[in-house]
Amino acid sequence: MSLRIYNTLSGKVEEFVPLNPPNVLIYTCGVTVYDDSHVGHGRSLIVFDVFRRFLEHLGYNVKFVRNFTDVDDKIIKRAQEECTDFMTIADRYIARYYIDMENIRVRPADVEPRVTEHIPEIIEVIEKLIQKGYAYEVDGDVYFSVKKFKDYGKLSKRDVEELLAGARIEPSEKKKDPLDFALWKSAKAGEPAWESPWGKGRPGWHTECVAMIFKHLGETIDIHGGGLDLVFPHHENEIAQAEAITGKPFARYWMHNGLVTVGGQKMSKSLGNYVTLREVYTKYHPDVLRLLVLFTHYRSPLDFSWEKMEETLKAYERLKNAVEDAELLKKLKITEDTEGGTHPLYDHVKTFEENFYASLSDDFNTPEALAHAYKLVSEMNKVRNQAYVRGNVSKRELEAYEFSAKSLLNTMKKIFGLMEDLYPECEPKKLVEKELEPGRVLDTKLVELLVEARNIARKEKVFKIADFIRDKLKELGIILEDTPAGTKWKRKEGA
RNA sequence: GGCGACGUGGCCGAGCGGUCAGGCGGGGGACUGCAAAUCCCCUUUACGGCGGUUCGAAUCCGCCCGUCGCCUCCA
Structure with missing residues (x-):
């Protein structure tokens, strides 16, 4: 294609x-x-x-x-x-x-x-x-002579005559024509400078x-x-x-x-309406920012807001849950197949992969590509839901789900650079200078111990204690979800 | 003023001539001790306004209204 x-x-x-x-x-x-x-x-x-x-x-x-x-x-x-x-x-x-x-x-x-x-x-x-006669030197400055280049304006669709009408010229500059631009600037006191055929200066x-x-x-x-x-x-x-x-x-x-805007206006230093990347990735998992970017076509403006980050976080978790829950599904009782033939999920995976790349091939339409990914997620969730309701999963379903999860993960990881720390092939890179939040320093073993203790409490129907543990862990940034396949816990990705 | 974009359902956001977007949110139901996750149904006769072309337009054309970007350093 x-x-x-x-x-x-x-x-x-x-x-x-x-x-x-x-x-x-x-x-x-x-x-x-x-x-x-x-x-x-x-x-x-x-x-x-x-x-x-x-x-x-x-x-x-x-x-x-x-x-x-x-x-x-x-x-x-x-x-x-x-x-x-x-x-x-x-x-x-x-x-x-x-x-x-x-x-x-x-x-x-x-x-x-x-x-x-x-x-x-x-x-x-x-x-x-x-x-070649396209540039000239004046007192140590060198300028490009725009009028000499006949195709000038072909990229930005501008007409030289019209540009000329609106052009302004700094009084300090020595250019012959207002449209000319500096190739080399002669050195001013205290500024970095390099030797050149036109004297000391620096490049434009x-x-x-x-x-x-x-x-x-x-x-x-x-x-x-x-x-x-x-x-x-x-x-x-x-x-x-x-x-x-x-x-x-x-x-x-x-x-x-396209440019990033804030409240409809271009994000820029001069307007002071900018948010640094550092601020974003110390608050959110980096995948959330990536996903936010990919959810808008690259040529459209993208209006940034923390509300949108929060929405994107939810969308991200939907994607991630679908991939991760292959592990959970495995913990259900696995039954022998009652139906023959290939599971419909295989077709959905094939459709997803075809459509995903087709969308990217069509002027890099990442939002449309994501829509195809979410369609697969939806199909996977249906299978998962059925298994949960029944309390068991057939070998055929499990294999199909795992196949789907793998396709989804591989594609997202390889092309979109998402979920790189999920099932890493090597040690995950530590997020540099990421401030450690309480949830992040909690030891995995300790969390597992608490989850186990809570499940004993649940079995004994001491729900006060069970809920207390869940609430307190949540405050520390650990989310617990009870499923037919056992209790799933994860660290909160958001703020 | 010139050039260039854009205006889609509660919000965000694809589509750009006729069958689907997708995400987030809200309501109801299933499941659950409860929550979460997930599923089902509803919110959805959506496409700035007015004309025109067409059997048929969110999609093409014209005008109008509104928003933004570039024209100066800017990803």
Whole structure:
């Protein structure tokens, strides 16, 4: 089945055909490391993390590059505020970024280049642009001449003349044309600077991605991604630089994720309406955030709220219960089969898997894919309910349920990165810097002991004691559920 | 002002020409000592408004109303 994705460049959903199959080259714009990442960054990171996993599932050999902008105005400003150098700030937030990524289960990219480690490559790009007549130097600054690049505006569908009308020009700048953008900024006192053919200075923002892509991926890549807010001017400027140099298409497909909003407004630092990833994953299991992101189509806006997190938590538990309860079902009395033939669940699994991937292939429709997963959950629950009501499970049912649970878990784990700590193949990674809540430090053996004591009380019909134990454990973050197959206990995932 | 999105049932959120979304919530019932989980039924003749195209439109076209994003750093 072919993959179809929306290409911002054409404004249409197109069939995805890599330049050199089975290789796929992807680049996404990473973060500027001047502060902690928030949910808006998280969404973009999660979306492309899952998309990459899906491409790998399709059999592509993916090379994924995601950069760090580790020198820029905001980093320098932050350093000045803290009376330190910009590199200290950048290093700190890169370290914190990695902690965030581990916690929200975003896999590292294959290459994660830093701007400060690519200064020679950036200078090379700028030199080529000057040679080709697309850039000019003024007093140590270098600007790209937008009017020289005839395709300017093709990504963001903007008209140069119209842009010109609304353009404003900073009085301090020396550009010849208001639309021109800085490739190289001459050094100001106290700011980081590197030697260049134009004197000491530092790179402008838009050139880094071009230089890094040329170095790590090549002149034409398959997919370039990022947040919708990067379309203009950042990505437009990248195209201008890269294509001015090579004369070849820079990226064949441009993918942009919708923005995260809060109360309908864009989540951003400047508005102060942001929620850091750290805040989210210390309150909720990381899967809940992932699921929240995947429950909305990647191109639509996603309005974040804690209420929605709470709703998503419930939805997550429904998914997880279905998988986990295979274990519980096993504890019921197992009877011999009374019916022959294959259990209907096998068909539902097949349908689920087919539809799940079909949805993802249709412009990466994760909400629709999830809907198919929940249909399987529903079918599994019916089987489970019947078994519970009867108080026994047939071998045939059990096998079908286990097969379904396995399919669901494997798919969710592999593609969506969910439930990674359920039946881990190796030791689960500890959530870094996750604050230990009371429920988390309770010893498993001690909980089991209390559950056992409570069940003795239940047998003796001393419900006061039984309920007391259940209530108190709940306060400590342990949830008890009595089922025909015994008492199930779990740690609370939520706040 | 220009460009681009979007407005779906109580809420969230897919679908984008004709048969299903899905999640969350609310009500009733089954099961249970109770709770939880799960199942069944209901909440559901949903698609911003007004016209038009069509045998048929939430889906296509036009106009209007409303919300948001980009146009400056931004995932």
